[in-house]
Amino acid sequence: MSLPYVILTILSREPATGYDISKAFSHNVGHFWKASHQQVYRELAKMTQLEWVTSELHPQVGKPDKKIYTILPLGRSKLTAWFNQPTPYTATRDEFSAKLMACSVESVDSFIQQLDVLLPEAQSLLRHYQQLENQFYHNPESLEPHAKLEHLILKRNILERQTWIKWASEVKQQLETFPTFNTVNPAGSKKAY
Amino acid sequence: MSLPYVILTILSREPATGYDISKAFSHNVGHFWKASHQQVYRELAKMTQLEWVTSELHPQVGKPDKKIYTILPLGRSKLTAWFNQPTPYTATRDEFSAKLMACSVESVDSFIQQLDVLLPEAQSLLRHYQQLENQFYHNPESLEPHAKLEHLILKRNILERQTWIKWASEVKQQLETFPTFNTVNPAGSKKAY
DNA sequence: TAGTACATGTAACAGGTTACATGATTGA
DNA sequence: TCAATCATGTAACCTGTTACATGTACTA
Secondary structure: OOHHHHHHHHHHHOOEEHHHHHHHHHOOHHHOEOOOHHHHHHHHHHHHHOOOEEEEEEOOOOOOOEEEEEEOHHHHHHHHHHHHOOOOOOOOEOHHHHHHHHOOOOOHHHHHHHHHHHHHHHHHHHHHHHHHHHHHOOOHHHOOHHHHHHHHHHHHHHHHHHHHHHHHHHHHHHHHOOOOOOOOOOOOOOOOO | OOHHHHHHHHHHHOOEEHHHHHHHHHOOHHHOEOOOHHHHHHHHHHHHHOOOEEEEEEOOOOOOOEEEEEEOHHHHHHHHHHHHOOOOOOOOEOHHHHHHHHOOOOOHHHHHHHHHHHHHHHHHHHHHHHHHHHHHOOOHHHOOHHHHHHHHHHHHHHHHHHHHHHHHHHHHHHHHOOOOOOOOOOOOOOOOO
8 A cells, every 4th residue: 555655755755766766675674564575666667657756767877777756746646645644553464363263173382382482573673673773773862854753663663563563472471371272282172252 | 374273273163164264363363463354265275285184175155165174183283283383572663653754854742742643553453352351361360271262362462551541641751741843744854864 | 226245256457476587798 | 696776567376345236014
């Protein structure tokens, strides 16, 4: 839904190649939107056809030619239109919770084992985010506007990770006192629910 | 990804119709996975072909016939296999953050106006969740296992909503002291980033 | 009489994922 | 010599969304 508009936002700042844009997706933009390079190239091709953007070829030596994209007035106005539309609430799809629900018919023990993998992973991701914060945004007052915005987005990820860790720790604690009615995993159906 | 397995979890508890299953998606299952009835029917058709589930027609008077689905041993083992696989980290895609980033080239004021709509919405959703908690899970000790799991999932939603509200309030505060360099929204590009 | 609950689908489209495809340069 | 970086794509597939399609019974 938002993919083309995220790209248009990037191009509103300055012209860029598909490669530059996908790099942004794997760095700071990736903190709120994931997109593969294939998606980016496909989207740029579509937006070129719609005349939201244009591209110019810049030959290089020793490297493949660069195709530098620039936003067009039409694209600029499409971005504004999207920006001013009401933002729909994002539908949740959480595989971890799906497995938690499946604990009613599957082995709780093996789920706890997964938690023991996921919790440290989440903790190290959190540390990584906190490190980025210290490194790039340690002086919030002196940041340029765009960096302040990036900082806010990073803060969201930090808060979310912290919340998840807190929640998952409680889940673990609760499951440890759970009746282990399915450790051997029979194929029968449970009457419940 | 998880859709078929959520359905298999439901069917592991007891046989159900497509209608029953989609009702579950719009109630408690919907707290962690959204699926339309069309998706559910499509998935049931696919799983029937794969022999993960079977169905039996139960004629009714005055109402359309029921097609009751039952999980088959193959489906049961596919569920277990999925359950025991490592759980990948869910990719974030957040339109709200995308618009926050776009504040570097669009009107901050109009974004604050959106926040004034979204914050109360989030607050009322939070109250709704808390009401559900009081209503159905007020005595956590005496709950059946499957209800304890549902309660944990509901708690996750409560914590996430609270975190979001906290974060969004800070965003609002920060944006109110922001240089309003784009209220009139020119089509030029900003050098930054 | 209008809406909700019951009950089941088809079809087109949009967006995301994975696999395939190429090829030079630079650094460990 | 192996991996990473630079640089661009095509194609098939899967999943989610939206629109279309039908019909009864009950309740406000």
